[in-house]
């Protein structure tokens with residue numbers, strides 16, 4: 001998988017799913033996030049990212065060394081990547097102006113595609129650097 005070098009504390013089970021925290025090459029685990037989709041602020045602090053014009057890319061930038069990590073890109077990832085031009089990137093910022101996050105990803109795969117970028121479903125959870133709340137920000141099937 002493209003993201004595997006940045007996995008830390010990976011858990012996988014017999015149902016061809018896996019879950020992992022994201023860590024930078026420099027071992028820092030706090031990131032700023034930019035994306036090309038639409039951010040929706042829901043109830044209970046739940047934020048979701050939706051595709052905009054059938055595309056979405058999510059990039060994490062390490063707050064320590066500045067390295068950019070592509071978390072998701074609809075032109076590369078999933079069972080049916082779509083070659084659609086990406087929209088402009090904008091920062092993910094929560095209502096309390098928090099803009100640095102820890103990131104956790106979860107994937108489901110068909111057996112023949114296990115641990116490839118051809119996943120069936122991906123969920124992205126972010127955790128505020130100074131908070132405990134996990135917020136699902138993105139789910140794609």
Ligand SMILES: [Zn+2]
Nearest residue numbers: 024026062065
């Ligand atoms: Zn780094």
